[in-house]
Amino acid sequence: MNGEFIAFLILSFTAILGGILMLNLKKVVHMLLSVVLTFVSLAGIYVLLSAEFVAVVQILIYSGAVTIILAFGIMLTKHTARDERTSNRLRAALVGVGVLVFFFTVYGAIDNLFFGPGAEGLHVENTQQIGERIFAHYVIPFELVSIVLLVALMGAIVLARKEGEENK
Amino acid sequence: MIEFAWLIPALPLLTFLLLIVLREKLKKASGYVAVLISGITFIVATLVFLQLIDVGNFLMEWSWLTIGSIDISFGILLNPLNGLMLLLVAFISFLIHMYSLGYMDGDQRFSTFFAYLSLFTSAMLGLVMSPNLLQFYMFWELVGLGSFLLIGFYFYKNSAKQAAKKAFIMTRIGDVGLLIGLILLFWQTNSLRFVDIYQAVTNGDMSGGMITLIAILIFIGAIGKSGQFPLHTWLPDAMEGPTPVSALIHAATMVAAGVYLVAVMYPLYMASSLAMMIVAIVGAFTAIYAATIGLVQNDLKQVLAYSTISQLGFMMLAMGVLGYTAGIFHLFTHAFFKALLFLAAGSVIHAVHTQNIKEMGGLNQKLKLTSAVFLIGALAISGFPLFSGFFSKEEILASVWAEGQYGLFIIAIVAAFLTSVYMFRLYFLVFHGESKLTLDKVKPVPMTMKIPMMVLALFAIFSGFFNTSWFGTYIADFLEEGATYLEGIHHGSSIWLMLLATVVSLGGIALAYLIYVKNALNQENWKTSGTYQMLLNKYYMDEFYDNTFVKGSRGIGLGFQYVEKYFVRLIILFIGDLVTTFSRTGSKSQTGQAQTYTAVAFLGLVLFAAVYMLKGGY
């Protein structure tokens, strides 16, 4: 029981707590906030996994950007408390059972999974390693991702604006 | 010449095809074509017959139907029995063709009539030449077809339609018996050839019970065709056809086929005393049953029809008491005098346009020839001494007596007595007494009708002499030649039987004379009696059949209609509902909700994954 393990336990507990809160809270904003809790905890776990850069990105993108976008979304639309109710009890039950079965199925697969001692030195100049890897190995995917981002940006603007013009 | 025997049925068939196809073109000429070809047929038959007397037997076969290892052939068989029949059929049919020239003159469907007539003749000729039971059966059915077409010739008459249908159906019922019999026989003997069947019977290849069963089934066929009780009702109705047809059906062709069938299968019957007994009893019963009905009928042709049934009963009776030659001999003589009677009746009808004997009378002044030949026919059928019927009937009685069937003997005597009574009732009512018709309405009888009648009259008188104990038993000798199974069963006649037959015949004539000419007996009581009504209505047989079988069949049909409506319909509804429910569920699940779709897809994935895991997939 070392410190790392305690940290992992706390972080994973908060992550799961955030998820469960998200499912059970009534207000959409609260749900969003509880999910932020999960996102942040995950960033912590990334640090535990020697992925400092990813952890930072996680906080920037998820806890920052995505959450802001979603918050704007919530603000721009109207929500009543009733809305959060699940739509169909039967389906919820079925899906619940399905998810449980899925959980145990996959659990069976990952139980006793062991690949070896793991990588050394990922935390050493982590950002540099990532940068080298991206720009040496994955340039084309990187460029493609940038195109995708651009297209998404344009798409988002067009989608959000076109309707507005029609309304005028 | 005998190699060309196949021409005998082929020629009339050719006439049939020719006339059916060219009926519009030939018109009047078609009659002459038909008569010419039937004349040629008769000549060929005669030549073949003459040669047959020397040769004795003749057989030709072709493979016809191959079923795996079974080979059924088609061919021609000539032996004394069918040689005689061949000649008889060809001769009578030729005369009737000729007679029809006059009788059917002016009919709209003149050519069609001759076409049917030829088809009928062809079928009958083919029937008597069959070497195996299947071929026999085929022609047997075709004879039924011919009679059906001819009986329904006046198709626009409702009664003709019913009669034709009835004839076909009733004989078909019999035919099915024959069919079952022949199939059973096939599986017993592995062959349908008559010779093989005879062989199998003599070798004792079949069990006695089986022989009896088959013999009875085949006899059912004969019952149907020969109008024996209880399948006789079609025969009187068959009078709906033109009169020459009645003559042909009743005299030499269709009805005789039944007797001929029993004759052909005789070894089978001889092997089973029970079957023989049944044949004899059915024959005797039919003889007296039909004779009693014949006593009171008022339709000229109906009386003759019942007399035919009765005479066929005599033939069957003869067959049933080992009187093989007697039966065939009676068939032979009966062919002539019955044809004669019908043709004479036909010329009466042709002349006065009615069939009701109550409306006739005194016709002997106007129709002298007809009256004379009718008298000859009546005398012959009544068994008046020295006429043909006398010899044949006497021989039948002799056979019955010799077999010791005294009960049947008495029935036969009574039936013979009744025969002369009803025949002379007919004769006196039609040709004697006061004329109830204005005589100038009576049309003259053309030459083409007279000649056949005269020829037949000659035969009606003299054909008996072919087989007498006085001048020689030619027919019997001829028939028994080569037919080993017939050895030792010839019954000699005795003087007292002849005297008895004469007395019976004369007594019947005398009684008829007393009643219908002298009016010696009071008929009023008789006519109101229940017995009279019963006889007039033919023992209510038609009504009985109508109420049981006809209505019964329809009832079953209607019952099935309900099954169809409710049970089968339920199945449709069930299948329909199943399909609609299925599709409705399908279309309902098509909600357009992406979330639901995903949920279903996910559940499916989970299912597969779980199954995979449970099967130990990792």
Place this chain on the structure above:
Amino acid sequence: MTTIPLQAYLILALILFCIGLFGALTKRNTIIVLICIELMLNAVNLNLVAFSQLGNNPGITGQVFSLFTITIAAAEVAVGMAILIAWYRHKNGVNVDEMDGLKD
């Protein structure tokens, strides 16, 4: 180096994934559904990162891939939000079960 076994991370990811899945399949509010999808993506990311450290073939590539995933997820959220807002203007509602255009 690390003492926490791989399974621990994977099970955590699995739990988060299951929560996200359940939410995505049952919640009516489209925004919540989007959030849940993000949660699932996060679980996947966690797997990637965990494998990059403790996997069969450890290395930096796992982290690189998780970065790509995060990028795409961000783009997805942006487009999803845009669609949602457009839809909201059109129908004045954000519920998933009102979106049944697939039916036609």
Place this chain on the structure above:
Amino acid sequence: MGTLSLLVFSPFIGLIALLLAGKQSDNITKRIAAFSSLIPLILSILVYAQYQAGSGLSEILRWVQFEVGEQTLTLNYELAVDGFSVILILLTTIIAVLAVFTSSWQIKQNSHLFFMLMFLLEFGILGVFSADNLILFFIFFEITLIPMFFLIGKWGGTDREESAFSYIIYNGLGSMVLLIAIAAIFVTAGTTNFSEAAEYFRTSNEAGLQLGIAIAFLIAFGVKLPIFPLHSWMVKVHVHAPPALVMIHAGVLLKIGAYGLIKFGVGILPASFTTLAPLIAILGLVNLLYGAYLALVQEELRSVLAYSSISHMGIILLGVAALNEAGIQGAIFQSVSHGLISALFFLLVGILLVRTRTTNLRKLSGLARLTPVLAGFFLVAALAGLGLPGMSGFVSEFTVFLGIFENMPVIGAIGTLGIIMTVVYMLRAILKMTYGTYRNMFGDMNDLGMGELIPATILLICIVVIGVYPNTIALTVQQTLETLLVGIGG
């Protein structure tokens, strides 16, 4: 491409010709259809000649191959004919030509599309009879369903849509069962080739599975044949489909049921069919009598003919149940014979409908007066139908009963009641129409013209030739019969 493939695909010539010609005037369309319908006929005669000459007609092309577990399953495009199928092919092409000819005066609208579907149907049927493996058979079997559905639904009589749907539902369900059976064979035997599958099942001893497959076959083909109580679709089709189509339907399509039962049922699974024989015999008996009694009370000629078809199919079942040379051969004969006779009947019904617009027996009477030739043909068709010697019907009935009496004399004896009933209902229906007094309800009617006389005469000649000299067919099927009966051991 062998002759057989050429034959199977030859209807496409007509189809493509019609497509290329586009929407021409009615006359041109009909002429194109008539001429191109002759091509399959000529090719089928060629195939028949080649078969008789003993030259091999079978074709194999590799098609799909896939692995299931350790098994490698191969699907080939295999065509072959035996004595039975070659006769049915000939029957198909003859009836198709006549149906195309006769539809030219029955189909008034969209004849272009009608003929194209007709050719598609012919393609399917020819494929069914030439396929040498089960999957290919199934594919062609399904191909026949689709054009049939549209043909009934679009050009039929009053209840055409309902009939079309009941047709497709029943046959679809039948196909489903068939597919299951075929899949079961494929998986167990590892092949879908007829002879290989037969070989496999001869040596294997999975009796339960075989019985299951045999029952599935019985149901699948029982729908097609049809067997009581799965027959109601067929009555509807008979009554509501256009007569030219019913010529093909009653003449050939129903025979697929018989063909399947004999070739797959008896051919592949003889042991199970021996077990099932009593059941089949009873079903046959029920069909025979049920159909006959119902035909007796119908007031509509086409219903009478429909029920008479059911009754006649009962005879086929009896023949199959007999499981001996005579029975099977009788069933084959009955297939051909009933095909010809019902084609003749519906040819005549088509001719009659043009003149009277009704086939209701209550309204028709005394047709022999104005149209003696038509009436005569009706009578001849009825006589053929009731099994008069000298026509094909007799040979088949006799052979079937010969067969059934060897094994099940009691059932045979009850079945003969059907022979009597056939006479009763046939004569009742036909005499009601043709005999009796003529009531002038339809105005002046012309008797048959040349265009109508020739098709009717061709069919009649076929019927009579088979009836007068049955060895024309019997010799062709002998070898097939022997092959089939090897399995039964008879």
